[in-house]
């Protein structure tokens with residue numbers, strides 16, 4: 001049976017934004033991330049990271065380094081009993097005019113096909129317009145987190161266009177998804 005998924009941005013959403021992170025030692029989970037991912041996974045959501053990594057296309061770091069960064073991320077999450085097995089990367093620059101760079105939904109559709117995801121019951125969470133722009137690909141819509149660059153973009157027309165929920169952090173996003181929110185005033189439709 002198709003599974004609902006949470007499509008998660010990486011930088012500024014799960015880990016501290018480092019501006020072209022290229023050192024595994026610089027991987028640092030944002031507050032509330034492990035427990036929020038655990039709650040979502042326990043509720044039956046598949047966790048899938050979708051990330052634009054143009055630092056590869058720009059020659060700032062290699063795919064080997066990217067692998068090391070992801071191993072470190074998975075290690076840190078594993079220590080908190082969170083298992084993420086699925087991630088999809090666009091390594092291109094905007095100039096490459098590729099098909100897979102967010103906000104294009106190519107990687108979401110690829111994930112849905114490979115992992116048997118029910119897109120109608122799925123969400124996207126991220127901190128940039130390119131993340132929120134994926135909202136039309138999923139039935140439940142987008143959540144902009146104020147971590148990373150999110151606080152800079154919440155009033156951006158490219159974000160407002162998709163009418164995302166706005167959450168201070170991943171915990172508040174999880175509350176919205178799970179219906180466990182106790183403070184609706186903190187979530188702006």
Ligand SMILES: [Mg+2]
Pocket residue numbers: 009010011012013126127128148
């Ligand atoms: Mg981001």
Ligand SMILES: [Zn+2]
Pocket residue numbers: 090091092098099100101
């Ligand atoms: Zn691409």
